[in-house]
Amino acid sequence: MTQPDIHARGHRGPLTWMRSGEPMIWLNAAAVSLSVVAVLGLLLLLAVRGFGHFWPRDVMAVSTAYAGAEQRLLGEVVDWAQVPAQQLREAGFELTGPGPLYGRSLIKQGNREYFDSDFIWVLDEHMGPRAYPPSVAVVERLEWGNLYGELQSVRVDDRILADTGASDRLWPAFQGLIADTRQVRDEIRHIERDEIGGINHRMERLRLQQRSLELDGELDAAAQADLATARAQLDAEYDVLHVQLQALYQSIQGASYTVRLADGQLVELPVAKVVRAYQPNAMNRWQKCALYLEKLWEFLSDEPREANTEGGVYPAIFGTVIMVILMSIIVAPFGVLAAVYLREYAHQGFVTRIIRVAVNNLAGVPSIVYGVFGLGFFVYFVGGELDELFFAAALPSPTFGTPGLMWASLTLALLTLPVVIVATEEGLDRIPVSIREGSLALGATRAETLWRVVLPMASPAMMTGLILAVARAAGEVAPLMLVGVVKLAPSLPVDGNYPFLHFDQKFMHLGFHIYDVGFQSPNVEAARPLVYATALLLVVLIALLNLTAVTLRNHLRERYKSLEN
Known part of the structure; x- marks a missing residue:
């Protein structure tokens, strides 16, 4: 701003400057800056508290003395806080120092089946000298969480492979056994889930086929013989796999x-119950980085375990993505068709205005109401009728008359439909009338003008509506709890069994996973870091989905910009 401008503003006075609108510009800039800082701060908090959980911390060995009892602890210091002295005295703690605040450390001592709790708060003044012995091992297990201790021996049956007398061979022998058992567990998992799972699926189809023939009155001796032959063949295949499984387990x-x-x-x-074992106190920085990446990849690619407080979240990632894709496929055509009818074909009168008001009001209906509607209409009514018509052989066990992937996608499509309608209609409104008239003047019909000129030019607005729909649907939890999401799904909704994509199957979702781990977990301290990590993962996933849609929208906008001008 030049010097004359400053003097001119001063001569105008503060009232004139307020009326010029410049204060609102500064307020808006400050609000935007504050929002950006808040979002970046939130992401940073989620990243540090969440993904920092996978870093292999050093294991501390310390002796504690409280109320005349001495105890030795092994564990990781995962948190630290200061507590007022008055609060500690009221809780019955004996304090010797004069300070108003006392530090205390949260130690993850693991060994859940041997100690009262795998997390323990200890006052700093009750702890003796801290040591970090390099021989301490951290053993991550399929059950009971982490184990902290010093490895003494490794054996196979009655033969000791190595012990502390040959310490140079002890740890390599342990790692070799872990690698061998992990490979065997992978083979067992493949046989149980893929091969035996496929046999069970075909067995169920034979049962349904027999029931269907029985209902139709066509279950004659020849049909029974064919079914028995097919069932005997599957039994023979199962017996072979069962023998292989027994050998692998043994x-x-x-x-x-x-x-x-x-x-x-x-x-x-x-x-056989060990996932991995490592000695963090003996590892250098690069070894810890490699282990960190390994654990992070496990979180992204593995299944949850230990009541969702250990393992990965891959089924929840997959379920979220597949549900959002199905929802987008459903909501996009219906939203566009509704907007085209309201803008291009419907008479712009009282009824149309009422419909627009209703659409706008639907966008403000609480999501749980959509969940109740989806449960009552889609699941019980539509799904029940589909079971009566097409899956009578499976009754009384419902196929589509129970919450599942299809009904969850339809419910969220209904929830986000008003957003797509409004955005598409606004895009159609912005297209100049002269473009429509020019197309009609060149001999195109109204339908051809709409399909080849108007809709392509309005496609950026459609993509905007879809972006908003994806952003809202991916983070919804309340309606999904009623129409298909579960705490732990036994298998993915996509597999190698016909029809490959199982719309009737229940699935996991990142949003519900956050709710379950954060509020339903029996082990709050173990679950807290996973809440942060999963929340950040959900934000990143939504950002990636939106980025894909934004890129496509910008491409379409550049393509049709010349026509608008």
């Missing part, structure tokens, strides 16, 4: 390891 049952816990007791545990 091959890993004899491997075990012995660990000395913090309180001195020796425990012997099976290697």
